[in-house]
Amino acid sequence: MLKAFICGGSGYTGSELLRILAGHDEVEIVGVTSEKSAGLSVSELFPAFFIYKNLKFENLHIEKIKDRADVYFLALPHGKSQEVGALLVEANKRVIDLSADFRIKDSKVYEQWYKTSHSYSELLKEAVYGLPEIYRDKIKKARLIANPGCYPTSAILPLYPFLKKELINLDTIVVDSKSGTSGAGRKTEVTLSYCEVNEDFRAYNVAKHRHTPEIEQELSFASGKDITIDFTTHLLPLNRGILSTIYGKLNKNITTKEAIEVLEEAYQNEPFIKIMPEGQVPAIKYVKGTNYCYIGVVVNQRTGRIILISAIDNLVKGASGQAVQNMNIMFGIDETKALKNLALSP
Amino acid sequence: MLKAFICGGSGYTGSELLRILAGHDEVEIVGVTSEKSAGLSVSELFPAFFIYKNLKFENLHIEKIKDRADVYFLALPHGKSQEVGALLVEANKRVIDLSADFRIKDSKVYEQWYKTSHSYSELLKEAVYGLPEIYRDKIKKARLIANPGCYPTSAILPLYPFLKKELINLDTIVVDSKSGTSGAGRKTEVTLSYCEVNEDFRAYNVAKHRHTPEIEQELSFASGKDITIDFTTHLLPLNRGILSTIYGKLNKNITTKEAIEVLEEAYQNEPFIKIMPEGQVPAIKYVKGTNYCYIGVVVNQRTGRIILISAIDNLVKGASGQAVQNMNIMFGIDETKALKNLALSP
Amino acid sequence: MLKAFICGGSGYTGSELLRILAGHDEVEIVGVTSEKSAGLSVSELFPAFFIYKNLKFENLHIEKIKDRADVYFLALPHGKSQEVGALLVEANKRVIDLSADFRIKDSKVYEQWYKTSHSYSELLKEAVYGLPEIYRDKIKKARLIANPGCYPTSAILPLYPFLKKELINLDTIVVDSKSGTSGAGRKTEVTLSYCEVNEDFRAYNVAKHRHTPEIEQELSFASGKDITIDFTTHLLPLNRGILSTIYGKLNKNITTKEAIEVLEEAYQNEPFIKIMPEGQVPAIKYVKGTNYCYIGVVVNQRTGRIILISAIDNLVKGASGQAVQNMNIMFGIDETKALKNLALSP
Amino acid sequence: MLKAFICGGSGYTGSELLRILAGHDEVEIVGVTSEKSAGLSVSELFPAFFIYKNLKFENLHIEKIKDRADVYFLALPHGKSQEVGALLVEANKRVIDLSADFRIKDSKVYEQWYKTSHSYSELLKEAVYGLPEIYRDKIKKARLIANPGCYPTSAILPLYPFLKKELINLDTIVVDSKSGTSGAGRKTEVTLSYCEVNEDFRAYNVAKHRHTPEIEQELSFASGKDITIDFTTHLLPLNRGILSTIYGKLNKNITTKEAIEVLEEAYQNEPFIKIMPEGQVPAIKYVKGTNYCYIGVVVNQRTGRIILISAIDNLVKGASGQAVQNMNIMFGIDETKALKNLALSP
Structure with a gap:
């Protein structure tokens, strides 16, 4: 049994790790921290998670936790993961960080968008961006995974194959995202x-959302050129799910069918990517509670634009599910273990 | 591999069977019917269920289906299950009927509440009411299971132990239920x-809901006396879940703590019943997507009434999950197989 | 123009007063307080209320506010209204208190349920319980109105006529309420x-909700006897509305039609009470955003119980709309002024 | 009293006319049609609209209705309004058509997008597009108003002033809309x-929504050049409201502040347009149940794009409220009559 430790277990990504790993028969959770709920058992805070009656939240003391597990999930606020991640790597542990702290390769860009200094720029270089569809080989051997943001996962996966093939004009990309x-x-x-949220819908952090540089970084890697995008986020009155609607001018005239083929070719062996047939687009309900990313595409012949639409569950493929997928890859476990359930529907 | 067949797979209880059985490694679905969607594959109708790309909905012809499986789930409208169930039993198949057709032992009571005649009153006698917590031994050998209604499951489980012990005045029982x-x-x-449903809440079928005689039948069996109850149903603006708030005058003065002990004693070995500690009551979010039934209790010393509150997922413990639990019991499979996941939360 | 002042304008009952009074052409709002938002204009805190660009939240200093208006609405937390109300009455102002501070005639009962001492038991006696359908004449001349609680409004209005006529067994009353x-x-x-609230439903404060003694007090006045009830509250995943389902054993055998006549006779001249025809029951959507109370009734001949169902908007008839109705009555304005709009539907 | 007649009163735009006009003291509703509900009174179909107890739905026979009113609202399906509108205009009545039948000036474009032939191309020329902020003078004298679509209202109002001033590159406009x-x-x-809708979110009619040519027509009028846009619609899990997020490359470098000034200058005298201050963007909750359109703007200096965000209630400013606004203008009534209420919030 692999021993796993969760730093920060009382938030939504932490509790989602607890939920997913409850169904993983090769992993044992040996500890979980929470500053606010230290002393409580997990089942006291979350009565739905009755199986964790004997697992108590504890305070995060590196010295007390660093020798207890094989893999550490960090579900901590941005800025707090840096040091914890660095110390655990130093202690020869493998770390999967769900915060943004190790995602941006250029520490100055990180500091500019996150308004926090970064003290581990060396480790930044080593950290592997945990998007298995792109970096699977590096993930296998990584000591430190920077688990991707939810919005970036939904934006990068559909765009990547088209940028690789230079099919989209880099100056025309707009990502309009909506999140639960x-x-x-x-x-x-x-x-x-x-x-306040119910019966409402609104945009937030317009033109300044922190996931912008993360998306731009990976798209720039894909295309080999610096990319600047417009990225707008909106708050949906529902619990789980992100749907991103992505626009770009095509560099050459292709059909919707050909666009689907680009996606299918790129992702044919990927267990968690599902490409919609022509005439259909994804819905959040297809992915609720799952690690799947559904992608659909329409080419608008009137305007010469491609419209890509992706749907993920922000807490699963957008966070904790992807983290477990990365763990499975790192430790040679079947990559889909504990992640194969279908969407809860309706 | 056990071979399972689903009659009526395009409604919510049918699709829920497809979802749950996708995670059951000892069962193979060999066929599924739907009059409206015959010819379509399951994944065409439900894109979220992509794994069923090669499973096509077919029309329900007994002759064409009766030799293909070991167990048949009937997720058909009330009135339609009778004959299908009878013919399959006659063909020596084991049947789990999710409709109301075989739940009411007295065919006249059935006909009065369901406004349909019943042509198989002999089979009614043989049918086993599929509430494992009460009838597990009979379920093991049953040929025909009458899978309980969603509301009755939520009402019978909390009341049963108190009626067995004659703790509640039989003339004072009120069941106020709310369903997704x-x-x-x-x-x-x-x-x-x-x-119409969103931002609304209302009662429906007041004093005439068809689940009334089903609840009264089982409570009468528990107490050994004929029981008449008030049972009111309401429509909640949410997808899944039933919460029932149940009132009755106590025959003798007991404390909340003693009431909890009654429940704990009755259900201590039950894998799917969870009793809340004193001072806590269940919530629908604890059971969403799961086969668990959470029960809480408060004794109001001011009024001499016991207040029992139960929460289930109407599509799982209230329908398809309980059906799979019954199937597991009937075929000697671990009773909790494919039913152990925790609630999707939030 | 009547001058009105709102003490506590940044909560939901305070902002609802601002919304309703915006449509009242005989009232001018001359001031509004908020400890948290003092200094902000109303439209800065609530961009939807753009007309209040020049109305600034201020701190609550009795000396600074007591000479500015004819009527003062107190939308303050329980316990805080007592002194403010007393000082304003002393300053010869008319006061409508939306808190619970002056609702319970017996200060000991208040202290027991609200865990706060009461320093103005004399004023308690003078305060008029602001349910116009029962106390309209007293309201006209009142200096201090104790505006009813939302749940009590929904429970008292349907039960009152039946208790007046001694039709219900006083020992059998159960009020099962659900609130947005x-x-x-x-x-x-x-x-x-x-x-947490979305897709959830749960009971809270079971057998100890603070509105219990308020309901019992008014029902006891109606019947002339001390009444104890079971009252359970639940949290609905919607913004506005209360639906109460109320049960009681009938003292004599009446039909549903006769029960409707009892209600119609009692409320025939009431502008805000709507009685449902036989076979229909109220829904929250009928009253969303309005001051109406819809009431429906079913007599269950099988059990001898009457089932009363009422629907109100908790922020309007359950709070701020009823407060404006009381103000209209107190100042000789058309009672329905600013309160005649139909429900926002869908 | 102006006499108004509603053709098609059982759908959402028809019932919204009934709701709004209930608060209009210069208008009397003399008749309402509904094929499905003919014979029922309005209050039987909509218990919330109890005041219409004596108003019965009738079948739509031109001969029987054409002499009864001064103004006719057509809330009929697309394709059905054409003839009804033409006959009523011929009978010298003033008509406000809420369908799309008279919105597209070029009948071939109409036929291409709506898959219906158009038999009244002469009347098309005469019809006035009922967006008061642009066509107020023509509306005053119009016999036939083509009341704008909901999405077009939300897209045209924010873009119009910028296209008039040639500030946006016409080849770069993307309108990403989300509707209740x-x-x-x-x-x-x-x-x-x-x-199906709850807890879901999805795009629909991608690159082929019928409101596309309506938006393009008005934007082309504004700019004097033919414009082609990408317009994507999404279904929000809420009842009312549209939020549109609109992108375009700027022709010259302006600041967010300057962009706000463009909007404020264009709409300074408009009673129903509200421009958000710098740093704030609209939300659907600001406009729920109201005739207001809130507009916010951000210029992204990194990309050279302007991001315009608008919020309206699709049933009010997007349909029936705008229709009443047009009626007020046509008949010399205060333009804001019956339309001044603030948003129902929360």
Whole structure:
């Protein structure tokens, strides 16, 4: 049995790790931290997770935790993961960081968007961006995984094959994303309270969302050129799911059918990517509670634009499911283990 | 591999069987019917269920289906299951009927509440009411299971131990139940359309809901006396889940703690019953997507009443999950197989 | 123009007063307080209320506010209204208190349920319970109105005529109420955050909700005897509305039609009470955004119980709309002024 | 009293006319049609609209209705309005058509997108596009108003001033719109049923939505050049509201502040347009149940794009409210009459 430890288990990505790993028969959770809930058992905080009656939240002390597990998931706030990740790597542990701290290769870009200094720029270079569809080989051997952001996962996967093939004009990319409210975390803010979010819909952080440089970085790697995009995020009145609608001018005239072939060729062996047939586009309900990413595409012959639409569950493929997928890859376990369930529908 | 066949696979209980059995490694689905969608593959109708690309909906012809499987799930409308069930039993198949057709032992009571005649009153006697917590031994050998209704499951499980012990005045029982909208089925009615249900809440079928005689029958068996109850159903603006709030005058003065002990004693070995500790009551979110039934209890010393609260997922413990639990019991499979996942939360 | 002042304008009942009074052409709002938002204009906090660009939230200093208006609405937390109300009455102002502070005539009962001492038991006696359908004449001349709680409004209105006529066995009353989330106020609690409430439903404060003694007090006045009830509250995943399902054993055998006549006779001249015809029951969508109370009734001949169902908007007839109705009555304005709009539907 | 007649009163735009006009003290509704509900009174179909107890739905016979009113609202399906509108205009009545039948000036474009022939191309020329902010003077004297579509209202209002000033590159416009489910009408389709829409979000009619040519027509009028746009629509799990996020490359470098000034200058005298201050963007909750259109703007200096965001209630400013606004203008009534209420919030 692989021993896993979760740093930060009382938020939504932490509790989602607890939920997913409950169905993983090769992993044992040996510890979980939470500053706010230290002393409580997991089942006291989350009565739905009754199986964790004897697992207590503890405070995060590196010295007390660093010798107990094989793999550490960091579901900590941005800025806090840096040091914890560095110390655990130093202690020869393998780390999967669900925060943004090790995603941006250029520490100055990180500091500019996250308004936090970065003290581990060496480790930044070593960290592997944990998108298995692109970096599977590097993930196998990685000590430190920077688990991708939810929005970036939904934006990079559909665009990547088209940028690789230079099919889209790099100056024309617009990513219009909509996320369920769990993406904002388990927080006590009036703006996230039920009555405020219900029956509402709005954009937020327009032209300044922190996931922008992460998307731009990976798209730039794909195309070999620096890319700047417009990326707008919106808050959906539903719990789980991201749907991204992505626009770009095509460099050459292709049909919707040909666009689908580009996607199918790129992802034919990928267990978690599903390409929609012509005439159909993804819906959040197809992926709720699952690690799948559904992608659909339409070429608008009137405008010469490609419209790519992707759907993921922000807490699964957009966070904890992808983290477990990375863990499976790192430890030679079947990559789909504990991640094969179908969407809860309706 | 056990071979399973689903009669009626395009409604919510049918599709839920498809979802649950996708995670069952000892069962293979060999066929599924749907009058409306015959000819389509399951994945065409339900893109979320991509694994069923090669499973096509077919029309229900007994002769064409009766030799293909070991167990038949009937997710058909009330009234239609009778004959199909009878013919399959006659063909020496084991049948789990999710409709109400074989639940009411007295065919006259059935006919009075369901406004349909019953042509198989002999088979009614043989049919086993598929509530494992009460009838597990009979289920093991049953040829025909009458899978309980969703509301009755939520009402009978909390009340049963107290009626067995004659703790509640039989003339004072009120069951006030609230169900998510999937309980109404996958239908095309204006009253079930999104804009009508959303931001609304209402009672329906007041004093005449068809699940009333089913609850009364089982409670009467428990107490050994004829019981008449008030049972009111309401439509919740959410997809899944039933919460029942149940009232009755106590025959003798007991504390909340003692009431909890009654429940714990009755259900201590039950894998799917969870009793809340004192001071806590169940919530639908604890059971969403699961086969668990959470039960809480409060004794109001001011009024001498016991207040029992139960929560289930109407499509799982209230229908298809319980059906799979019954199948597991009937065929000597681990009773919890394919049913152990925790609630999707949030 | 009548001058109105709102103490506590940043919560949901306060902002609802602002919304309703925006449509009242005989009232001018001269001031509004908020400790948290003092200094902000109303339209800065609530961009939807753009007309209040020049109305600034201020701190609540009695000396600074007591000479500015004819009527003061107190939308303050329980416990805080007592002193403010007393000082304003002393300053010869007319006060409508939306908190519970002046609702319970017996200060000991108040202290027991609200865990707060009461320092104005004399004023308690003078305060008029602001349910116009029962106390209209007293309201006209009142200096201090104790505006009813949302749940009590929904429970008292349907039961009152039956208790007056001694038709219900007083020992058998059960009130099972379900409220939209705005009833919990505009708060920053994880349990009220969107992802926790959405797709969930649960009971809370079982057998100990603070509105219990308020309901019991008014029902006892109606019947002339001390009444104890079971009252259970539940949290609905929707913004506005309360639906109460009420049970009681009938003292004599009456039909549903006769029960409707009892209601129609009692409320025939009431502008805000709507009685449903036989065979129909109320829904929250009928009253969303309105001051109406819809009431339906079914007599269950099998059990001898009457089932009363009422629907109100908790923020309007359950709080701020009823407060404006009371103000209209107190100042000789058309009672329905600013309260005649139909439900926002869908 | 102006006499108004509603053709098609049982759908959502028809019932919204009934709701809004209930608060209009210079208009009397003299008749309403519905094929499905003919014979029922309005209050029987919609218990929330109890004031219409004596108004019965009737069948639509031109001869029987054409002499009864001064103004006729047509809330009929596309294709059906053409003839009804033509006959009423011929009978010297003033008509406000809420369908798309008279919106597209070029009947060939209409026929191509709506798959229906158009038999009144002469009347098409005369019809006035009922967007008061652009065509107020023509509306005053119009016999036939083509009331704008919901999406076009949300797209044209923010873009118009920028196209007039040639600030946006015409080849770069992308309109990404999200609509509440009432926009789909009061229909009996499984895909619009509660369980399907709730907790889901998806795009529909990608690159082929019928509102595309309507938007392109008005934007082309604004700029004096033929414009082709990408327009994508999505279905939001909420009842009311459209939020459109609009992208375009700027022809010259302006700041967000300057962009706001463009909007403020264009709409300074408009009673129903609200421009958000710098740093804020609109939300659907600001406009729920109202006739207002909130517009916000951000210039992204990194990409040279302008991002315009608008919010309207699709049933009010996007349909029936705008129709009443047009009626007010046509008959010399205060333009804001019956349309001044603030948003129902929360």
